[in-house]
Amino acid sequence: xxxxxxxxxxxxxxxxxxxxxxxxxxxxxxxxxxxxxxxxxxxxxxxxxxxxxxxxxxxxxxxxxxxxxxxxxxxxxxxxxxxxxxxxxxxxxxxxxxxxxxxxxxxxxxxxxxxxxxxxxxxxxxxxxxxxxxxxxxxxxxxxxxxxxxxxxxxxxxxxxxxxxxxxxxxxxxxxxxxxxxxxxxxxxxxxxxxxxxxxxxxxxxxxxxxxxxxxxxxxxxxxxxxxxxxxxxxxxxxxxxxxxxxxxxxxxxxxxxxx
Amino acid sequence: xxxxxxxxxxxxxxxxxxxxxxxxxxxxxxxxxxxxxxxxxxxxxxxxxxxxxxxxxxxxxxxxxxxxxxxxxxxxxxxxxxxxxxxxxxxxxxxxxxxxxxxxxxxxxxxxxxxxxxxxxxxxxxxxxxxxxxxxxxxxxxxxxxxxxxxxxxxxxxxxxxxxxxxxxxxxxxxxxxxxxxxxxxxxxxxxxxxxxxxxxxxxxxxxxxxxxxxxxxxxxxxxxxxxxxxxxxxxxxxxxxxxxxxxxxxxxxxxxxxxxxxxxxxxxxxxxxxxxxxxxxxxxxxxxxxxxxxxxxxxxxxxxxxxxxxxxxxxxxxxxxxxxxxxxxxxxxxxxxxxxxxxxxxxxxxxxxxxxxxxxxxxxxxxxxxxxxxxxxxxxxxxxxxxxxxxxxxxxxxxxxxxxxxxxxxxxxxxxxxxxxxxxxxxxxx
Numbered sequence: 200x201x202x203x204x205x206x207x208x209x210x211x212x213x214x215x216x217x218x219x220x221x222x223x224x225x226x227x228x229x230x231x232x233x234x235x236x237x238x239x240x241x242x243x244x245x246x247x248x249x250x251x252x253x254x255x256x257x258x259x260x261x262x263x264x265x266x267x268x269x270x271x272x273x274x275x276x277x278x279x280x281x282x283x284x285x286x287x288x289x290x291x292x293x294x295x296x297x298x299x300x301x302x303x304x305x306x307x308x309x310x311x312x313x314x315x316x317x318x319x320x321x322x323x324x325x326x327x328x329x330x331x332x333x334x335x336x337x338x339x340x341x342x343x344x345x346x347x348x349x350x351x352x353x354x355x356x357x358x359x360x361x362x363x364x365x366x367x368x369x370x371x372x373x374x375x376x377x378x379x380x381x382x383x384x385x386x387x388x389x390x391x392x393x394x395x396x397x398x399x400x401x402x403x404x405x406x407x408x409x410x411x412x413x414x415x416x417x418x419x420x421x422x423x424x425x426x427x428x429x430x431x432x433x434x435x436x437x438x439x440x441x442x443x444x445x446x447x448x449x450x451x452x453x454x455x456x457x458x459x
Numbered sequence: 460x461x462x463x464x465x466x467x468x469x470x471x472x473x474x475x476x477x478x479x480x481x482x483x484x485x486x487x488x489x490x491x492x493x494x495x496x497x498x499x500x501x502x503x504x505x506x507x508x509x510x511x512x513x514x515x516x517x518x519x520x521x522x523x524x525x526x527x528x529x530x531x532x533x534x535x536x537x538x539x540x541x542x543x544x545x546x547x548x549x550x551x552x553x554x555x556x557x558x559x560x561x562x563x564x565x566x567x568x569x570x571x572x573x574x575x576x577x578x579x580x581x582x583x584x585x586x587x588x589x590x591x592x593x594x595x596x597x598x599x600x601x602x603x604x605x606x607x608x609x610x611x612x613x614x615x616x617x618x619x620x621x622x623x624x625x626x627x628x629x630x631x632x633x634x635x636x637x638x639x640x641x642x643x644x645x646x647x648x649x650x651x652x653x654x655x656x657x658x659x660x661x662x663x664x665x666x667x668x669x670x671x672x673x674x675x676x677x678x679x680x681x682x683x684x685x686x687x688x689x690x691x692x693x694x695x696x697x698x699x700x701x702x703x704x705x706x707x708x709x710x711x712x713x714x715x716x717x718x719x720x721x722x723x724x725x726x727x728x729x730x731x732x733x734x735x736x737x738x739x740x741x742x743x744x745x746x747x748x749x750x751x752x753x754x755x756x757x758x759x760x761x762x763x764x765x766x767x768x769x770x771x772x773x774x775x776x777x778x779x780x781x782x783x784x785x786x787x788x789x790x791x792x793x794x795x796x797x798x799x800x801x802x803x804x805x806x807x808x809x810x811x812x813x814x815x816x817x818x819x820x821x822x823x824x825x826x827x828x829x830x831x832x833x834x835x836x837x838x839x840x841x842x843x844x845x846x847x848x849x850x851x852x853x854x855x856x857x858x859x860x861x862x863x864x865x866x867x868x869x870x871x872x873x874x875x876x877x878x879x880x881x882x883x884x885x886x887x888x889x890x
Contacts, residue, residue: 220498221497221500223526224523228524228567228616229616231567234601234602234605237587238587251472252571252584253581253582271498301505304517313504315507316499316501321714323495323496325714327498327499330500346520347616350615408613408620408627408628410619443509444513447516
């Protein structure tokens, strides 16, 4: 499903709203970081609501909803359901929306946590629920991955949402990317790297700069966690470290698969 | 008896979610609430039990725009505990990274968030048609901040390369020199930005609270001093004592903790205006002249002038960063040697990291066990420290406007402008 149908093209520009849930707002900032292309991007859409950048109020009608952040309250759960009802197309923006990301770390033993931060949880916190990605609450049409999203990746996904695309989502893991980049493997140095289970598409940005992959792009559908644990053992890495590292950006998926 | 309620729900053009509720009875402000409704992500709970090396990476996500500051602050806390001494080159790179986030933050705040208030626009986008030259220059400055963060940290937000002990990657000599030239080229526009914001009329109010900034003798420190000062109270303290000196407290209308100076009980302002008041003498000559021309001289207590203060800091930072880049490029310069992580040993302890984020002082206190895992964490972000003072200043502003005969719509508009002048990050304040 996309937003680029004939009926749309016959009408005015697609009306877009951008909404932030529990997040650092960094992925929304990455949209503003389009910089010199900002007017080109804005020229293709009718940006109706974006609290971060504009004081225009939320409209009743729109075509595309871009949602950043994880769902962590009943209020935000209601917000995303309403957005889904009204929007023809929903784009999940960033790791928090795609996998629950960093806020998802709190998913384990969630109900013990608020009292570790507050003496009396303030009413302003709303009704807190276990952190979930947007796609666990509603159907999502497109996802921009990573923490933070890559600005050009966002433009690419927006183009696909606006005009349609026959491109399949990538499913391969990051290791193939490092092979193409010709970078050394962390496992050869006895160090853990999540590239072997993380879906490719960022160009292995962190590995190129000397840091192991943290899995912010999310698990690849091709990931074989048992084989990855075995690979850890062969490289002299404690396989428990793999599970601990996965909790950074993929905790919610881990909690779910543990229940299944 | 007449009672008027003024509400600003979902304050626009700020990071995160906040509302203001005022109730005015017979011309006097009866209640005034800064209502922070950002969802709690519970960072202080989620880092407990995790290995030290993951913690800066997690803490970075407290805030997109201050991410460099959160990473460095957390690394400093860990290094304090382990007793790690990094090289001067690493220190210089950290300063450069934090300053990169100043350029990003101040350009975003000044143009995307604040300027539309004074240009009678709902957002910065109409500026593209109304004044394309200014629009392009503003985006150019913001882009330069991103480029600097990218150069040092590996991407514009959530830096990759900064780790305990040093950096995993460094730019080349040519990249430093090219960046220095770009920074220098931006100074002319930065001078114009100070004048531009000086030209915007703002209400004449004075904050009743104190101010807090990082201090260091003869310098304008952002990432390499352990000393913080309450400017009015004259209380200077080591960052390790932040949790004693700053009292954080809960209020039901805010998911962010509020803060005040424990010794005086006073709320306080932290951010560009406090830094300029604290370290005016250490600003570059060029920045000082531009500030003085704009009528900004210490002691300046009008929180609306935080906008001008940020513009002055942009000018100051451009010169400073160009200088740092050139020195980093010199093979035998003051920062010769390496920024590769130095070796260290993991040990248990408690330590506090401290930096001046673009929006003000930020403290991370960590307690680690002997395996280097987090036992306890306290994070104090600039906006959490500012909220109580902002609430008090909103009251001051509303009282003044009502006394001057203003009607509710005007009060509402000016209150929104004041909130934005504080450059709050509500998402950060809740964390």
